[in-house]
Amino acid sequence: MIAVISDLHFEEEASDVISGNGKQIIFRRNLEPKAYQGFIAHMANEVRRRKAKSFELVIAGDLFDFNRTTLWFQDDARPYTALNETSPELEQKLLGILNATAKEPPVAKTLELFRDLASGKYRSGDPNREGSAVDAFPCPVKITCLAGNHDRVANATPAIRNRIGELIGMPVSQPFPHYRLLDEPDALIRHGHEYDSTNFALDLPGNAPIPLEVDEAGYSQ
Numbered sequence: 073m074i075a076v077i078s079d080l081h082f083e084e085e086a087s088d089v090i091s092g093n094g095k096q097i098i099f100r101r102n103l104e105p106k107a108y109q110g111f112i113a114h115m116a117n118e119v120r121r122r123k124a125k126s127f128e129l130v131i132a133g134d135l136f137d138f139n140r141t142t143l144w145f146q147d148d149a150r151p152y153t154a155l156n157e158t159s160p161e162l163e164q165k166l167l168g169i170l171n172a173t174a175k176e177p178p179v180a181k182t183l184e185l186f187r188d189l190a191s192g193k194y195r196s197g198d199p200n201r202e203g204s205a206v207d208a209f210p211c212p213v214k215i216t217c218l219a220g221n222h223d224r225v226a227n228a229t230p231a232i233r234n235r236i237g238e239l240i241g242m243p244v245s246q247p248f249p250h251y252r253l254l255d256e257p258d259a260l261i262r263h264g265h266e267y268d269s270t271n272f273a274l275d276l277p278g279n280a281p282i283p284l285e286v287d288e289a290g291y292s293q
Contacts, residue, residue, distance in 0.1 A: 133220025133263025
């Protein structure tokens with residue numbers, strides 16, 4: 073059984089504050105973890121109903137949003153460089169943003185749910201109530217994480233990839249792929265920015281099929 077989710081856009085929110093007259097306004101955009109807990113529990117129930125022998129969760133890009141944070145404005149580092157030109161200073165900046173994002177309370181709890189799933193566990197019961205029971209997922213689990221456009225820099229260095237792997241509970245030995253091709257069912261899973269010239273470095277022809285393998289420069293630049 074295959075399930076696909078994308079564009080979770082986990083964001084660093086703590087620095088995005090407007091202060092004045094003794095008050096603070098913080099912009100909250102991260103979804104509450106109960107939504108993901110309910111989704112995973114529903115998938116466990118579907119696995120049982122379908123008598124599936126395996127379950128793969130494909131996170132189809134933009135798991136973390138490295139762009140939408142005011143932490144970029146603390147210095148001159150920016151994420152616009154080609155991936156193979158990532159400096160040690162930029163790498164540290166990206167790791168700092170990633171770790172700050174992972175500390176956001178809703179994100180931290182959601183990442184724990186993903187790590188549980190990767191290890192074959194999930195929280196059953198009502199996600200709106202505290203203290204849901206931890207149960208064994210009813211079949212072996214695989215998590216595949218694709219790279220999108222807002223988390224393009226996930227592939228900038230091994231240190232960044234490894235940290236993301238730690239946060240979601242999956243070993244990472246190779247760069248995050250750009251697609252997942254399935255034979256049964258027949259399906260091609262992409263983040264989709266390849267189809268949008270304003271979000272992709274290569275302007276692919278609009279009147280021809282986009283090839284399965286796209287020049288890596290389109291993702292790197």
